[in-house]
Amino acid sequence: MAAMDLGITDTLAPLLKDVRAMVRDEIAPLDAEYLAEVPKGDRWAFTPRQTEILEGLKSKARSRGLWNFWLTDSDRGRGLTTVEYAYLAEEMGRSHLAAEVFNCNAPDTGNMEVFERYGTDEMKARWLEPLLNGEIRSAYLMTEPDVASSDATNISLSCVRDGDDYVLNGEKWWATGSGDPRCAVYIVMVKTGGDDQPKHKRHSMIVVPADAPGIEKLRPMTVYGHDDAPHGHYHIRFTDVRVPAENMLLGEGRGFEIAQGRLGPGRIHHCMRALGQAELALELLVDRAEVREAFGKPLSQLGDMYDQIANSRMEIEQARLLCLKAAWMMDQGDARAAAPWISQVKVVAPLVALEVTDRAVQVHGAAGISQDTPLARQWTNLRTLRLADGPDAVHRRQVARAELKKRGRNTA
Numbered sequence: 001m002a003a004m005d006l007g008i009t010d011t012l013a014p015l016l017k018d019v020r021a022m023v024r025d026e027i028a029p030l031d032a033e034y035l036a037e038v039p040k041g042d043r044w045a046f047t048p049r050q051t052e053i054l055e056g057l058k059s060k061a062r063s064r065g066l067w068n069f070w071l072t073d074s075d076r077g078r079g080l081t082t083v084e085y086a087y088l089a090e091e092m093g094r095s096h097l098a099a100e101v102f103n104c105n106a107p108d109t110g111n112m113e114v115f116e117r118y119g120t121d122e123m124k125a126r127w128l129e130p131l132l133n134g135e136i137r138s139a140y141l142m143t144e145p146d147v148a149s150s151d152a153t154n155i156s157l158s159c160v161r162d163g164d165d166y167v168l169n170g171e172k173w174w175a176t177g178s179g180d181p182r183c184a185v186y187i188v189m190v191k192t193g194g195d196d197q198p199k200h201k202r203h204s205m206i207v208v209p210a211d212a213p214g215i216e217k218l219r220p221m222t223v224y225g226h227d228d229a230p231h232g233h234y235h236i237r238f239t240d241v242r243v244p245a246e247n248m249l250l251g252e253g254r255g256f257e258i259a260q261g262r263l264g265p266g267r268i269h270h271c272m273r274a275l276g277q278a279e280l281a282l283e284l285l286v287d288r289a290e291v292r293e294a295f296g297k298p299l300s301q302l303g304d305m306y307d308q309i310a311n312s313r314m315e316i317e318q319a320r321l322l323c324l325k326a327a328w329m330m331d332q333g334d335a336r337a338a339a340p341w342i343s344q345v346k347v348v349a350p351l352v353a354l355e356v357t358d359r360a361v362q363v364h365g366a367a368g369i370s371q372d373t374p375l376a377r378q379w380t381n382l383r384t385l386r387l388a389d390g391p392d393a394v395h396r397r398q399v400a401r402a403e404l405k406k407r408g409r410n411t412a
């Protein structure tokens with residue numbers, strides 16, 4: 001096995017410095033203004049000021065070469081490893097807008113990865129190029145309201161061949177990014193095979209233009225009461241939606257193969273962004289505990305605050321090392337061997353970040369759950385991350401099965 005180097009390389013160091021400075025000095029200071037613009041007028045359109053903020057920051061990032069870092073295994077990217085990219089993702093986690101400013105945001109990175117690895121030349125020209133340029137956005141539609149979607153073998157949206165087309169019928173929900181007026185394309189997990197086929201060969205992924213006739217955006221799903229406009233997570237109905245047969249990715253029955261390639265790196269990116277949020281929460285916690293006084297003392301000297309601060313630091317460090325190890329496993333090129341490591345960190349990082357954020361909320365008193373700090377929004381996002389891209393229990397199952405297999409047990 002190769003030596004495990006999880007450190008900051010010479011390639012990464014200048015990029016990390018530039019990304020850190022841009023997030024701190026130029027992006028994070030505009031987060032609150034950008035978010036406050038949303039309720040004005042149509043929630044599913046960008047206000048002129050939002051466009052100015054977002055596009056202005058994107059063009060600065062691009063002109064500085066701080067763009068599409070996530071393309072780790074491709075000659076089109078910056079040639080970074082997953083470990084190197086993980087450090088950058090952590091910095092991006094500290095701001096609401098940062099990931100998109102560097103064109104490194106979910107779900108577009110995962111979708112671009114699919115087009116890059118499995119798309120035809122036509123798909124690359126029509127969808128990948130504008131996505132890489134940050135001109136359009138995309139959504140990934142797997143989860144369905146009527147089936148337990150954490151077990152993707154349950155996915156049932158029907159996709160039937162009819163002449164030169166496929167015809168899709170069914171419903172999806174929690175399609176993150178589908179509310180965005182720039183969202184032009186969906187990658188949709190569908191059922192193409194019958195129950196006579198092996199369980200993991202019954203599903204496929206197909207590319208559907210977001211404006212295809214027969215698509216109805218039924219309602220935005222809310223996250224603890226927030227619709228996350230203008231990004232959103234829509235509930236979508238497909239009624240006789242017709243797409244050309246060449247929109248099928250790789251071929252019928254290969255959906256699981258693609259899902260594996262799509263979800264691995266994205267999960268690590270989510271986890272490192274979560275740890276960026278944990279670091280921010282710890283900074284805010286310490287700053288608040290130092291300046292706020294109660295019962296004649298700074299909060300930092302009351303109760304178990306030292307333990308809370310120390311535990312937060314230790315938990316973040318453990319989670320970061322686990323995340324970097326999972327990233328390093330990905331870089332070894334064996335997705336199957338990396339899978340249990342990705343599952344471990346997908347459980348650990350959101351839990352740690354959520355706990356540290358919760359401690360910071362408490363130290364801020366009522367202000368902690370208000371709009372006056374990023375903590376309340378951050379807590380909500382982190383709580384949802386324990387469901388999105390697979391609930392904790394499903395990842396624990398993966399980890400446990402890997403352990404049992406090591407001991408020769410049958411886990412089928």
Ligand SMILES: Cc1cc2nc3c(=O)[nH]c(=O)nc-3n(C[C@H](O)[C@H](O)[C@H](O)COP(=O)(O)OP(=O)(O)OC[C@H]3O[C@@H](n4cnc5c(N)ncnc54)[C@H](O)[C@@H]3O)c2cc1C
Nearest residue numbers: 140141142143148149150174175176384388389390391393
């Ligand atoms: C904010 C947000 C954004 C999302 N974005 C997207 C998106 O862009 N695209 C998309 O397709 N989906 C998206 N999702 C959906 C998400 O991926 C699913 O909610 C998730 O996979 C779980 O599926 P489910 O909701 O059907 O839960 P179910 O499958 O019904 O599972 C419910 C619960 O059952 C338990 N459970 C399941 N399996 C096991 C097990 N093996 N052992 C023990 N307990 C178990 C767990 O507690 C689990 O939470 C998003 C969700 C959220 C909240």
